[in-house]
Amino acid sequence: MLQLNELSLNIPDTTKPRVVVIGGGFGGVNLIKNLPSKEFQVVLFDRQNYHGFWPLLYQVATAGLEADAIAEPLRKMFDEEYEDFHFRQVKVTGINPESKTVTTLVGDLPYDYLVIATGTKSNYFGNDQIKEYSFPLKQIPDALNLRSQLLQSFEQANMIINPEVRQSLLNIVIVGGGPTGVELAGSLAEMRRHVLPNDYPGMDFSKMNIYLVEGLDRVLPPMSPESSAKTLEYLQDVGIQVKLNTLVESYDGKTVTFKGGEQIQSQTLIWAAGVSGAQVKGLPPEASERGRYLVNPYNQIIGFNDIFALGDVAAMKTEKWPKGHPGVAQPAIQQGKHLAKNLRKLVRQEPLEPFEYFDKGSLAIIGRNKAVADLPKNMHLSGFSAWVAWLFVHIYYLIGFRNKLVVLANWVYKFFTYENGTRLIIRPFIRKEDIAGQEFVRKQTDLD
Amino acid sequence: MLQLNELSLNIPDTTKPRVVVIGGGFGGVNLIKNLPSKEFQVVLFDRQNYHGFWPLLYQVATAGLEADAIAEPLRKMFDEEYEDFHFRQVKVTGINPESKTVTTLVGDLPYDYLVIATGTKSNYFGNDQIKEYSFPLKQIPDALNLRSQLLQSFEQANMIINPEVRQSLLNIVIVGGGPTGVELAGSLAEMRRHVLPNDYPGMDFSKMNIYLVEGLDRVLPPMSPESSAKTLEYLQDVGIQVKLNTLVESYDGKTVTFKGGEQIQSQTLIWAAGVSGAQVKGLPPEASERGRYLVNPYNQIIGFNDIFALGDVAAMKTEKWPKGHPGVAQPAIQQGKHLAKNLRKLVRQEPLEPFEYFDKGSLAIIGRNKAVADLPKNMHLSGFSAWVAWLFVHIYYLIGFRNKLVVLANWVYKFFTYENGTRLIIRPFIRKEDIAGQEFVRKQTDLD
Structure with missing residues (x-):
């Protein structure tokens, strides 16, 4: 009931x-960690009050981890x-480079240095x-909502009269063969094999279809051709129907229509196909290209020396990375740390150091003992060794002692029992009354 | 998009x-566990797909536990x-004792024996x-919503201009001095002392007021006078403002008005004051008293020999318990187990055994080393010994291996660090766009 x-x-x-700093993702957080309070006042704006470990978000959607474990x-x-750090959970609505101010829903704030680390948003073209x-599947509420949708689909498939409608509940279509799509598909396949038959003893899960749809000619396009091929093999091993060179034309909530006319009946289409930079209003169009800010090797946005962009929302074109760095955590983390150094130099009027990306490799997991890794020096791992590597890297990078423990405990438990943990349907706010009669009285809070 | x-x-x-069985709470679950599939077909209806350990729900609201840990x-x-157990997540809309059927949103089902174990709902008088x-504070979504409300209040208190409005964000009013109200107040006091000052270094939490309002002349009225007195002392020790003999007249989202005219400005009023039985339509009025079904010592609802009520929705009046058993987990658990025995006897046409409640005592916790316990034989514990007893009893009864581990790990961690774990604001569905600019596109799913 508060007014703005x-x-x-x-x-x-x-x-x-x-x-x-706008955005508390990998870039923003690693920048702030390295800005000493003695030298700077730091203000962080984010729409959420938490930093999320997004590479594991799909595990929340498939009920392997609880939401709190990845944030x-x-x-x-x-x-x-x-000491001189100030967080405000408020939406940034624009930037004014002339007056050097940031505009938010509750007021303006002058800056000396502005860092845009807003990441990406889903792109529906x-x-x-x-x-x-x-x-x-971009945020924690998305993952909880998708989890509830999947579980409710199985509950309802159990109660359906028409076999065609039942089949449409059991057809899960994932659009996008990047890391999110591949790992989500793999996790759903494990659920189909090891968890769901116990939960729904009367249902025939051989009828559950998991489609993975990719517009290009291979899955995991940013990885090496070897890893793409191995991943395709793994996906097919676990019974995922991979459709390459396939684009979605339309979806009305019931029917997926592909370019070319083929159709699949499905109540659940998961959009992991594309993202674009989550840009902020106020900078000239020539500072951006395809939704990302063009930055120089010091992460300065072209045309500005006091406005920076980091991570996914930035495109730093180099000889090795002519389209900019890949949209994963590592470039954002490294740029954040590096920019902290450069900001300190800037204040001391020392020359800035250009950023160099250290490619630690990339990893993807399809299932137990089924993972792929591209390592530096053109090395590729697959199978058990890649799976172990994936496990250790993800646990290592998960921020916060408690989260690490909970995630580790969950995984160990899962490994020995083939049992996912948290299959709760928590979907209170979706409508006034649903099939299960769950009611939600919409609360009049703060700004209503 | 499914039609009914x-x-x-x-x-x-x-x-x-x-x-x-209608309802998967303590009563329903303990009944079903003891009904062999060889002898019975069991059908369970519940609006949720999970069994919740509600005595710890307040911990989810104060960010001590994640939702999944208590369900x-x-x-x-x-x-x-x-083998012959069938769960359906669907709302029961009525009972027809003549045709011996239960009516749900998606169809009718004949029963041989019907068990109503629906528990309670909030009563706003x-x-x-x-x-x-x-x-x-009755369900998991309530707890997540309250958690988000509390945390958002602190975020906003940090950004407020008018000191009176700021104070209204920092005044938390809990109505109801039963176990939920007392334990929630204690948990909020611990948060105020050990957690919030670290999270909001610029804020003065001596201005945060926690009011606990009770209509009777003591807190924890179902417990012994000794324990009530000790609890009041503990509550005042940790700085909770307890208002006894006080009734709420009205609340408009900003101002709490008490009977007698006194007012408190508060943006957050938590209603833990009253519950009434969550009854199902279709039984004659004389089968109920004040929202609870009158049952005989075999849990048969008065006037029926094939319809039973269990736990909080049942009133089994005995010499020792003239108003029926207390509305806590133990009577429901014991009645569930006992009814399973009696149903087996009923089928074999053996005489039924009357239920006898074994009072194991009751416990409540206000904070670290601050707990009270009423034990059988008129023994009372308080302080450290009651606190340890509380801890063990709750961990012991938490159902499910994984949950026990996670809860235990959380508590151990919390004990040594004074650090609550999961202060995420997960509030996606509350409105189209809030102060933080969180958007939620309402999904058209299933029955819309």
Whole structure:
């Protein structure tokens, strides 16, 4: 019931340079960790109050991990050690480079340095129908919603009269053969094999179809051809129907129509096909290309020396990476750390150091003992060794002691029992009353 | 996008007696565990797909535990061992004792024995305004919603201009001095002391007020006067403002008005004041008293020999318990187990055994080393010994190996670090766009 005009950003004045960071993802968080409070005042804006470990988001969707295990509250990450750090959970609506201010829903804030680390948003390529009916997998609420959708589909398939409608509940279509699509498909296949038959003893899960649809001619296009081929083999081994060179034309919530006319009846289309940079209003069009900010080797956006972009929303074109770095965690992490160094140099009027990406390789997991890895020096792993590597890398990078423990405990448990943990349908706010009679009285809170 | 008429309950025919159970709470679950599939077909209806350990729900609301730690999917609880068990996540709309059928949103089902184990729902005593603006704490979505409300209040208090409005965000009013209200208040006090000052270094949490409002003259009225007195002392020790003999007259989302005229400005009123039985339509009024079914010592509802009620929705009046058993987990658990025995006797036409409640005592926790326990034989514990007893009892009864481990790990971690774990604001579905600009595109799913 608060009004916007009752709120203000309430950031203390400072004589130190003020760094305003938009976005608490891998880039923003690694930048802030390396900006000493003695030298800078740091203000972070994010629409969520947590930093998410998005490479494991698909595990929340398939009920392998609880939501809280892959996220860490931003205020907990930056506690008393960061004396002059200020987090505000508020939406940024624009930038004004002339007045050097950021505009938010509750007021403006002047900056000395501005860092845009907003990551990506789902890209539906202008198809509003797909946007309306498909399930994205970008944020924690998306994953909880998809989990509930999948489990409710099985509950309802159990109660359906018409076999065609039942089949449409058991057809899961994943669009996008990148890491999210591949890992989600693999995780669903494990669920189909090891978990669902126990939960639904009367149902025939050989009728559950998992389609993985990719527009290009191979899965995991950013990885090596060897790893793509091995991944395709693994996907087919576990019974996933992979459709390469296939584009989705339309989806109305019931029927997926592919370019060329082929159709699949499905109640669940998961959109993991494309992302575009989550840009902020206010910079000239020539500073961007295809939704990403063009940055120089110091992460400065072209045309500005006090506005920076990091990670997925930035395109730093180099000889080795002519389209910019891949849209994964590592470039964002490394750029964040590097920019912290450069900001300190900038304040001391020392020359900046160009960023160099250290490619640690990439990994993807399809199932137990089924993983692929591209390592530096053109080495490729697959099978058990890649799977172990995947496990260790992900646990290592998960931020926060508690999360690591919970995730590790979950995985160990899962490994020995083939049992996923958290198959709760938590879907309170979706409608006034659903098939199960769940009611939600929409609360009048804050800004309504 | 499914239509109701596309669905059917789809329960296989059987020659065994069919037991239909409404509600997968403590009563229903303990009944079903003890009904052998060789002797009975068992059908369970619940609006959720999980069994919740509700005595710890307040911990989810105060971010001490994640939602998944206190719930267990019903299908996982009753797996292949229960061959002729059938769960349907669907709403029961009525009972027809003449035709011996249960009516659900997707069809009717004949029963041989019907067990109503629906528990309670919040009781607002007819005050629709309180119902609209207050926060209940009955289900997992309630707890997640309350958690988000509390955390958002602190985020916003940080950005507020008017000191009176800020104070209204920092005034938390809990109505109801029973176990839920007392334990929630204690948990909030621990958060205020040990967690929030780290998260919000610029804020003065001495201004955060936690009010606990009770209509009677003591907190924890079902416990012994000794324990009530000790609890009051503990609550005041940790800085909770306890208002006894106080009734809420009205609440409009901003102002709490008490009978007598006193007012408190508060954006968060938590309603833990009253519950009434969650009854099902179709039984004659004389079978109920104050929202609970009157049952004989065999849990048969008065006037029926094939319809039973269990736990909180039943009132079994005895000499020792003239108003029926207390509305906690133990009577429901014991009645469930006992009814399983009696149903087996009924089928064999053996005489039934009357239920006798074995009172194991009751426990409540206010904070670390601050707990109270009423034990059999008029023994009372408080302080550290009661606190240890509370810990062990709750871990012991938490159902499911994995949950126990996660909860235990969380508590151990919390004990040594004074650090609550999961302060995520997960509130996607509340409105189209909120202060943080979180968007939710309402999905058109199943029955819309």
